[in-house]
Amino acid sequence: MNLQAQSPSLADHEKQFQRRSEVLSSKISSDIVLFDDEASCYFSMNEVGSRIWEALATPKTVSALSEELCLIFDVSREQAQKELCHFLDQLLSKNLISAS
Numbered sequence: 001m002n003l004q005a006q007s008p009s010l011a012d013h014e015k016q017f018q019r020r021s022e023v024l025s026s027k028i029s030s031d032i033v034l035f036d037d038e039a040s041c042y043f044s045m046n047e048v049g050s051r052i053w054e055a056l057a058t059p060k061t062v063s064a065l066s067e068e069l070c071l072i073f074d075v076s077r078e079q080a081q082k083e084l085c086h087f088l089d090q091l092l093s094k095n096l097i098s099a100s
Helices: 047-055 062-072 077-093
Strands: 016-019 023-028 031-036 041-045 097-099
Touching: 016 077, 031 047, 041 047, 047 062, 047 077, 062 077, 077 097
Parallel strands: none
Antiparallel strands: 016 097, 023 031, 031 041
16 A cells, blocks of 8 residues: 655644554653564664653643643744654654554
8 A cells, every 4th residue: 555645734723643552662761662563673762762652642832732842842833843844744654653
């Protein structure tokens, strides 16, 4: 199956993103390592990516995620949303998260 991910639109604040339960993750210091058994691939995330991954344990919108990032890191809401959408796009393209 060929999955084509579409970038989460900044205007689409109602779409909810959640990590796929089939993807295994393990925290190592402030980083997280993921293993996708379907694709037999490992992925590693830095501290920011790890915080996003942890937040995606439950369905979250772009708005909710960017608010969380602004509280944790010294970043503007606009910058947080821009980088978050790029990161979510990468996760979607690797089929590590789902959107509904």
